[in-house]
Amino acid sequence: MKTRCPCCGTTASLDALVAHESAREALQTLFKLSMPLGSALVRYLALFRPKAQDLSMKRVSTLLAEIAPDIQAKRISRDGHVFEAPLEAWLWAIDQATIARDEGRLKTPLKGHGWLYKVISNWRPTPGQIVTDPTTAMVNTGKQSKTLAGIAALEALKNGG
Numbered sequence: 577m578k579t580r581c582p583c584c585g586t587t588a589s590l591d592a593l594v595a596h597e598s599a600r601e602a603l604q605t606l607f608k609l610s611m612p613l614g615s616a617l618v619r620y621l622a623l624f625r626p627k628a629q630d631l632s633m634k635r636v637s638t639l640l641a642e643i644a645p646d647i648q649a650k651r652i653s654r655d656g657h658v659f660e661a662p663l664e665a666w667l668w669a670i671d672q673a674t675i676a677r678d679e680g681r682l683k684t685p686l687k688g689h690g691w692l693y694k695v696i697s698n699w700r701p702t703p704g705q706i707v708t709d710p711t712t713a714m715v716n717t718g719k720q721s722k723t724l725a726g727i728a729a730l731e732a733l734k735n736g737g
Contacts, residue, residue, distance in 0.1 A: 598637040613647065613663055616670040623673060623686045643689055654697045665699040 621639060625631040646652045652661045672695050676682035682691065 596633055598632070598634040601637040601641070613666055616667050619674060620670045620692070623677060623682070623684050626685050639689075643692075652693050652696055654693045657697070659697045659699075661696050661699070664701065665696050668699055669695040 617640070621631065621636055624635065624639060646661065647666060650660065650662050652659050669692050673682060673692060677684055
């Protein structure tokens with residue numbers, strides 16, 4: 577089955593992607609993640625693409641395999657410290673990377689995930705934001721609210737969390 581990339585217009589065979597070991601592994605990793613994060617990760621992976629060539633599926637698979645365990649654990653380790661990293665933190669950090677690239681503050685192609693992890697380590701929920709991770713459900717109001725934490729946990733369950 578032929579598919580067309582909505583970003584660049586390149587035509588590729590979905591059958592060939594599934595048959596290619598690295599492509600299949602990359603797709604499996606993306607499918608295991610939430611849709612908003614999967615879409616954001618595709619944008620993030622573009623930051624690794626060299627200007628003069630395409631990003632190989634082997635490299636895509638490797639990059640995803642490096643960060644997937646931290647995404648699933650909802651925490652990262654940086655400079656000997658552990659930081660909570662719910663879905664919202666990953667989405668925010670990837671948006672920050674795109675903004676930094678567009679403003680010329682982030683040199684691409686990226687070589688590793690250090691920049692992203694540094695940004696995630698600085699993430700804090702905005703006041704009133706409900707974190708949709710049921711294991712760390714809270715509303716950032718300065719005090720813990722059991723009612724709002726319960727609502728956040730139910731919302732996360734409703735969304736497949």
